[in-house]
Amino acid sequence: MDMLTAEKLTAQDYRSDLKPVWCPGCGDYAVIAAIAKALAELQLPREDVAFVSGIGCSSRIPAYSAVYGFHGVHGRALPIATGLKMARPDMTVLVAGGDGDGFSIGGNHFMHACRRNADLTYIVMDNSVYGMTKGQASPTTEPDWEGSKLTPDGTHITPFQPLEIALSAGASFISRAFSGKPAELTRQICEGVNHKGFSLIHVLSPCVTFRPEQRAYKDKVHEEWRPTADRTEAFQKLMADDGFATGILYQGTKPPFRPEMGVPATIAEIEAQFAV
Amino acid sequence: MKTVGEFLAHAIALEEESAVRFDELADALEVHHNNDVTELFRKMAHYSRLHLAEAKEMTLGVDVPHIKPWDFEWPDEEAPETPEMEGTHYMMTPYHALALALESERRGQSFYQGLADNHENDKLREMAKEFAEEEGEHVKLLSEMITRYPPPKEGWDEDMDPPNVAD
Numbered sequence: 139m140d141m142l143t144a145e146k147l148t149a150q151d152y153r154s155d156l157k158p159v160w161c162p163g164c165g166d167y168a169v170i171a172a173i174a175k176a177l178a179e180l181q182l183p184r185e186d187v188a189f190v191s192g193i194g195c196s197s198r199i200p201a202y203s204a205v206y207g208f209h210g211v212h213g214r215a216l217p218i219a220t221g222l223k224m225a226r227p228d229m230t231v232l233v234a235g236g237d238g239d240g241f242s243i244g245g246n247h248f249m250h251a252c253r254r255n256a257d258l259t260y261i262v263m264d265n266s267v268y269g270m271t272k273g274q275a276s277p278t279t280e281p282d283w284e285g286s287k288l289t290p291d292g293t294h295i296t297p298f299q300p301l302e303i304a305l306s307a308g309a310s311f312i313s314r315a316f317s318g319k320p321a322e323l324t325r326q327i328c329e330g331v332n333h334k335g336f337s338l339i340h341v342l343s344p345c346v347t348f349r350p351e352q353r354a355y356k357d358k359v360h361e362e363w364r365p366t367a368d369r370t371e372a373f374q375k376l377m378a379d380d381g382f383a384t385g386i387l388y389q390g391t392k393p394p395f396r397p398e399m400g401v402p403a404t405i406a407e408i409e410a411q412f413a414v
Numbered sequence: 415m416k417t418v419g420e421f422l423a424h425a426i427a428l429e430e431e432s433a434v435r436f437d438e439l440a441d442a443l444e445v446h447h448n449n450d451v452t453e454l455f456r457k458m459a460h461y462s463r464l465h466l467a468e469a470k471e472m473t474l475g476v477d478v479p480h481i482k483p484w485d486f487e488w489p490d491e492e493a494p495e496t497p498e499m500e501g502t503h504y505m506m507t508p509y510h511a512l513a514l515a516l517e518s519e520r521r522g523q524s525f526y527q528g529l530a531d532n533h534e535n536d537k538l539r540e541m542a543k544e545f546a547e548e549e550g551e552h553v554k555l556l557s558e559m560i561t562r563y564p565p566p567k568e569g570w571d572e573d574m575d576p577p578n579v580a581d
Contacts, residue, residue: 150434161578162442162502171434175483272578318500319491325484346500347578353500 149174165317165343176327187230190219192239196263199234213244216251237264241277252307257394259330259337265345273348310335310390316359317343335394358382365389425469432495433462446504454511494521509563516556523549
């Protein structure tokens with residue numbers, strides 16, 4: 139433990155002046171608070187951090203943060219973030235989004251980001267619904283959910299399993315947290331940022347407007363997982379998962395994707411490559 | 415928690431988190447033009463900041479350690495005086511806001527009282543007793559205030575034109 143000093147950045151230093159427009163009671167409030175606390179805990183200079191997002195309620199987070207931000211195209215947060223990390227490997231790159239943005243519209247990017255294992259921290263606020271477009275079933279929605287007029291009898295489609303996909307595809311850090319347990323969430327974000335490789339932090343973040351029954355998450359979540367570097371063990375834990383186990387599931391040692399930078403060429407040399 | 419420094423680190427975090435959360439609640443309600451409740455939450459945040467300043471004054475000459483956010487020894491998931499975000503509704507009334515604040519003050523009082531009753535460090539116990547008494551005053555004040563606002567009738571949250579309707 140070190141002593142308090144006046145020079146330290148506080149959690150509030152990582153928040154912008156823009157006020158969130160999320161519904162009162164939304165889990166995302168706790169997530170952004172945890173992110174700010176984690177950044178303060180790590181004392182990362184604000185100019186060394188970038189936040190990239192796609193589209194959706196949770197993707198508004200870069201605007202509410204006082205670090206570099208890029209509010210990107212729907213489902214394309216991960217390729218943008220990967221490009222940024224390749225160009226500026228010195229920066230800490232965080233990615234935020236929801237279950238629809240990340241697992242449906244950006245589902246293909248998600249798999250390949252896991253496979254690539256670039257040094258990114260991907261925080262997914264999963265509420266199993268498209269909230270911004272007013273309550274349609276998302277990839278993680280239960281097949282029998284009848285809350286949307288578009289799917290009045292449920293989707294009858296098997297929900298996407300983000301942690302299983304991430305583990306299969308090659309992500310080297312995988313965890314799950316609950317917005318109602320912000321201390322644990324803060325710890326996981328710190329661990330994810332410190333981890334060298336692709337970190338998926340799957341956050342159960344209730345949508346109190348379109349999925350009010352998710353208020354009961356607090357009675358369902360249970361701390362279960364301790365990190366393992368053994369993929370078989372991690373898969374076994376996932377096979378027994380009820381969707382509400384929390385903790386760090388897997389932390390591997392695969393080196394992150396970082397292509398060797400080529401030898402710089404002069405303009406004339408580059409031009410010569412295009413000569414007909 | 416063993417030392418007075420650790421106790422003060424907890425007291426500072428408790429008031430700081432309370433102030434931040436009340437401000438967040440005020441911001442969330444302001445978006446919905448719920449002005450009465452917004453004003454109440456702002457007042458609560460202000461009082462928490464006053465208490466925060468008092469707690470910080472007490473750290474003079476005391477080594478206050480940095481404690482990681484997940485290492486605080488709270489009785490529950492968050493600092494005791496942090497009102498629950500999920501306890502809010504865009505149509506909530508001053509009665510609900512005061513009930514939320516009263517509940518958080520009661521949790522704060524109980525936290526300090528627990529330390530005052532059971533901790534082995536004499537100095538820490540003495541400080542905790544003082545803090546518990548102060549929280550008790552807040553509980554009393556809020557208990558009086560809430561009587562000026564009768565509980566809303568059933569159906570208070572019915573809205574013929576809600577901001578979000580499932581499509």
